[in-house]
Amino acid sequence: MPSEKVTRTRGKRTMSKLMDAGMRVLADRGYHATRVDDIVKAARISHGTFYLYFADKEDLVRALAEECAEDVKATVAGLGPVSQGPDGRAQLREWLERWSVSYRHYGPVVRSWMEDHVPDPALAQVGAKAFADITASLRARIAEAAPPHVDPELAAPAMLAMIERTFYYVLSRGIAVDEEALLDNMATMIHRGFFGGTG
Amino acid sequence: MPSEKVTRTRGKRTMSKLMDAGMRVLADRGYHATRVDDIVKAARISHGTFYLYFADKEDLVRALAEECAEDVKATVAGLGPVSQGPDGRAQLREWLERWSVSYRHYGPVVRSWMEDHVPDPALAQVGAKAFADITASLRARIAEAAPPHVDPELAAPAMLAMIERTFYYVLSRGIAVDEEALLDNMATMIHRGFFGGTG
């Protein structure tokens, strides 16, 4: 039915305008400073329309978070077994690059669930789930190659911590560094620290 | 004048009651959910008195941040040269333990300046300064021992990222881990990844 398709289309477009706008505002202002008003202005829709699509601000962020979590989990899961030689390091380097691309887009959302005392439990939940899934992926890889005295259980979150926060410093806070060099270095450090890489 | 002395003493006591209370509330509720009202209730003083001591809420957090920055910088600076052998790893381990003690106390403040889009520029400033000082300390140590292909300039923030976030996961978010084992592992990973440690 064309009419059904039309209305659905309009609705879908508005929805994605809202999510895009939400993403932009989140990136600009951060989670706590984001106002519904900012979002609807950015989406060029009226205030009331927002509530046709989302129960409240948190609801939109949660929708973004779910989208984001899927993307990040898939990206992280894209890492294959890491050998101790130079090709292991090269694989890590490529994988980090893919992650950095994802982070450049979804960083604002990741940060919203990383914040201290996330006010919305549903959002915290999405974050906790993503955290668990990501560390599980990493744990599996580390377990295959960890050097002595490195427990994959503990190494996985440490590795995630290092990567996420470093991206945050560099990609979001705009600390000026040569990005190529950064990825090179991180690949090296991770290879040596977590995978027994021999440089 | 004795009276002046008395009031001064009273003033000092009120001031520290406020800072203690601020610390507690910050830990409990997090930066954004902290209300002046919570602080004055915790300090058992009146609402108006708050503004005799601090220009606004941010002013108190800034004061806490400065205190905290001093402590963290000193702690981090307490790391001596790190050798590649097992005693280097042991030194790192002890130093991490001292840092964890500091973090247990000052974590809430550290997180307030680590948050995405810190609203108060003065607070952001304190955080940026602390970041710079800490990475400078680390850079110096790493420079003395970095393995090939590890640029101290880039490794320092990565190391800080890993330590701070891991403490955050474990000490603040209450992810259950054996803390002794965690410190052991971190010491090993850092030793290997940043200081050319050989297992």
Next chain:
Amino acid sequence: MPSEKVTRTRGKRTMSKLMDAGMRVLADRGYHATRVDDIVKAARISHGTFYLYFADKEDLVRALAEECAEDVKATVAGLGPVSQGPDGRAQLREWLERWSVSYRHYGPVVRSWMEDHVPDPALAQVGAKAFADITASLRARIAEAAPPHVDPELAAPAMLAMIERTFYYVLSRGIAVDEEALLDNMATMIHRGFFGGTG
């Protein structure tokens, strides 16, 4: 034109679907909590269609009110002369029963114009007219039989008050009573109080 006939038929059906739904929602939620949204959902029609049939929410309630007023007036007018003996009481009893049947259906509408400060003047008007007509009916009957010191002018509204509110308590607020006994009692009290009934 057959097509016109068809559409007319369709229009009538939609109209009555709306009025039925309005009645149901009014009964469920009460006048102030009734939302256009609830009505169109109950009628299973679209939001916009509502405004093809009614100027606004008040317009629908007014239409219901007119329907209801006709019914109640006719019911009340159905009371014949009331004698002072036991058959007068029996007549009252039957008449009250007919009224109770009407109230069970139209109660929600009656209450909407009985409320304190009815916002819509047109609705208030319908209520005032019904009030006037009903009290006129009652006045005529009371005038034929009122005991000494009972002015029909004043007794009529008092009698209406007693009946309407008692039905409200019992039929709408669901205060549990034996309905037969209630009607018996009311018939007796009204007979004695307003018609000089003797035991």
Next chain:
Amino acid sequence: MPSEKVTRTRGKRTMSKLMDAGMRVLADRGYHATRVDDIVKAARISHGTFYLYFADKEDLVRALAEECAEDVKATVAGLGPVSQGPDGRAQLREWLERWSVSYRHYGPVVRSWMEDHVPDPALAQVGAKAFADITASLRARIAEAAPPHVDPELAAPAMLAMIERTFYYVLSRGIAVDEEALLDNMATMIHRGFFGGTG
């Protein structure tokens, strides 16, 4: 302590300004049309201050309702045993007059809990309690004197219904009647209908 007394006094004054204003606005506009904004304007205080004293609009109405319930219950309880002779009627007449005075003041509140589908459960509760207490008082009196075929259990609410609604018509809706005559008539009707009065 004078200072404590002063502040308390100020607070009390504001509180009563709010309750007075609430009463006035309720009388003017009715429960549903009453806005917090109207109340604070009438009380000549700021919007925010309202929330220092009441959790929300309902909270204020509830406070008024409790005050009102006490008054009405006491007034109704003021009716002594009613004899069947003319002095019984005279007693009723005086008692009704006292009730009318109370109603003139508290009518708006009484109506707020009498409305169809009271939205605030706490308010409904106060109303239900008042209803129960008042009918209990009436029941006791009626039981002492009820004519045959009048069950006090059922007569009490009917009597309340008649009195409350008649006052409502006359005192609030401003139907023009001679108030003295009205009270005379009501006394007679009640005396005959509920207490076996013999005219």
Next chain:
DNA sequence: CATGAATGAGTGTTCATTCAT
């Protein structure tokens, strides 16, 4: 020094009504 009542700007949310399809 200390108090706590008062302020008002800022923000979120609801819902009757309109209008392009």
Next chain:
DNA sequence: AATGAATGAACACTCATTCAT
């Protein structure tokens, strides 16, 4: 005749900050 997405005015509530006592 019917649809349902969009609108925006109206209203509730919070909280940092001020100020008379």
